[in-house]
Amino acid sequence: SQQGEEDPQALSIQEGENATMNCSYKTSINNLQWYRQNSGRGLVHLILIRSNEREKHSGRLRVTLDTSKKSSSLLITASRAADTASYFCATVGYSGGYNKLIFGAGTRLAVHP
Amino acid sequence: DGGITQSPKYLFRKEGQNVTLSCEQNLNHDAMYWYRQDPGQGLRLIYYSQIVNDFQKGDIAEGYSVSREKKESFPLTVTSAQKNPTAFYLCASSRSAGGGMNTEAFFGQGTRLTVV
Numbered sequence: 001s002q003q004g005e006e007d008p009q010a011l012s013i014q015e016g017e018n019a020t021m022n023c024s025y026k027t028s029i030n031n032l033q034w035y036r037q038n039s040g041r042g043l044v045h046l047i048l049i050r051s052n053e054r055e056k057h058s059g060r061l062r063v064t065l066d067t068s069k070k071s072s073s074l075l076i077t078a079s080r081a082a083d084t085a086s087y088f089c090a091t092v093g094y095s096g097g098y099n100k101l102i103f104g105a106g107t108r109l110a111v112h113p
Numbered sequence: 114d115g116g117i118t119q120s121p122k123y124l125f126r127k128e129g130q131n132v133t134l135s136c137e138q139n140l141n142h143d144a145m146y147w148y149r150q151d152p153g154q155g156l157r158l159i160y161y162s163q164i165v166n167d168f169q170k171g172d173i174a175e176g177y178s179v180s181r182e183k184k185e186s187f188p189l190t191v192t193s194a195q196k197n198p199t200a201f202y203l204c205a206s207s208r209s210a211g212g213g214m215n216t217e218a219f220f221g222q223g224t225r226l227t228v229v
Contacts, residue, residue: 042220092216098169105155
């Protein structure tokens with residue numbers, strides 16, 4: 001079963017607005033990562049937050065992590081039409097003697113000019 | 114040019130046929146992964162490998178097989194036992210699977226497999 005679940009499934013906003021996506025996960029993690037996928041393409045890594053970190057910034061991206069609630073959020077500020085894509089959270093968890101990278105179902109973001 | 118390459122981009126399979134999807138990386142990464150993505154869905158883990166000559170089943174391994182004979186290569190075979198193989202397949206690699214910054218994954222551009 002998938003480790004992370006995103007919310008909302010789809011988000012539609014106007015250019016210049018902020019977009020917030022949430023991710024919940026089930027088990028303990030080493031770190032949590034966010035990725036972006038343009039339609040029909042591979043995923044691109046955006047940002048990684050470690051389990052002992054609470055907040056991280058990268059350009060217009062802000063990620064928070066609450067390990068007590070097993071949740072994370074990705075905020076994209078001042079969105080642009082080029083931000084239109086699907087966004088996925090992924091967790092690295094330890095299971096059966098191995099670490100593996102598990103993805104959630106994703107949030108489809110549409111930014112309208 | 115360092116990166117991860119999947120081929121072919123499009124693949125058509127007849128019923129009852131086995132097909133092999135190629136994944137090659139020149140990033141010197143230890144860990145490699147195969148994911149399946151259905152339309153509008155997330156990524157589901159098929160198989161993963163943390164080191165050469167070792168691999169583990171993911172959440173949906175039935176009907177698939179892999180090998181990891183070389184560090185740079187992790188081919189995926191979709192066998193006739195996979196009843197619904199039409200999907201987008203993504204290969205990824207990371208420096209390691211051991212946690213921390215080294216788990217950032219780099220993805221190929223995917224192979225779209227269609228059963229005809």
